[in-house]
Amino acid sequence: MKSDVSFVRHDQIPPSPPPAREAGLIKWLRENLFSTWFNAILTIVSAYLIIKLVIAVYPWFANGVWEGNGLASCVAALEGKTGACFAILAERWNQLLFGISYPSDAYWRPLVAFLLLVPCASPVLFSKLPRNLLVLTLLYPFMAFWLIWGGTILTPIMGLVGFIAGYYAFIEGEKRSGFVLGLVAGVIAAIVVWRVGGMISGAMPNFLAFEAIASRDMGGFMLNMILGTVCVSLSLPLGIALALGRQSSMPIIKGICVVFIEFVRGVPLITLLFVANVVLAYFFPPDANIDLILRVIIMITLFSAAYIAEVIRGGLAALPKGQYEAADSLGLNYSQAMRLIILPQALKISIPGIVNVAVGLFKDTTLVSVISMFDLVGAIRGPILGSATWTGIYWEVFGFAALLFFVVCYGISQYSQWLERQLQTDHR
Incomplete structure (x- = not known):
């Protein structure tokens, strides 16, 4: 006699693997490249054009010549084949990076300043680092100035003292008279202490002094990095x-x-650069010798600050009125409300626009070549391509310049996207 036996499973059946077309590389291809018939056609046409471009350009790179003292030597080494003359990069790399006149025995100084930029800027760029490291950020501008321009170390020390005096004057002025008058008091105190300190350091003997290098000797990609870093840093608070x-x-x-x-x-920015080169000196005292790079920094900073101001104004306008009312209900004054509630939200909204201005500003630093400053593009258009030895070579040097600018601008873009993800606190 047959009996009914019931069965109850005590463990879960393991999940079955997804179909091959719904996992891995095949899924990514279906969703991103072949999701529709139109996208499939675009993918095939794009792949065809990319392959044709690689096939055409690869011999130019593969046959490139890295040794030679001129275009004639590159042509002789190629023996009729198609190839790049990278020898110009091997011979003129120092002029492309450091300019035409910067002393070769001092190349290590801007390199050290550039390497110090990464750890010193990190406390500002990454909020999870200890706040005590902001001391490095404060010291870096004065240390970098001493390394690149040289001279006695007393000059940047006096500048640091002037900055500290201006900061405390701003704090006290804000407490007593408000934000605007506090800012004016801070600027006046910083200028007075800096000028007095400059006279004191000029009367004292040199101490820990490097060889002083004039601003006219600055050039190459180093000049673009100096202008871009300083102007972006100054234009944001302004x-x-x-x-x-x-x-x-x-x-x-x-x-x-x-x-x-x-x-x-x-x-146009180019007009402001001409003003910085010719006209701006008339606004200073007759005996004042204002450095050319300082004048250019002033004009580029003012130009960039105007655009950043409009970007931030858009962020302020995007905030609902309730945020301002919430600050008032907490009894915060204007400065506290802006610092603690309004500006953090407005700056978060404005990140894409600020980064767009920063990237454009960094690329616009090449315009200084029109006022006879041999930055990277100015060095290429002037002494390098003007030499009879390398006449007719364009793609190699301009491609190298494009690569340097792309690396920096792409890094800025990637950081901004990372920062947006870190600050994304809303629910989407």
């Missing part, structure tokens, strides 16, 4: 101040900011 000033309830402050922003945005 742009914030202009954006806040444009939204101020004080008619004079608002009018000044509006006129400045609209005027600067309506003038």
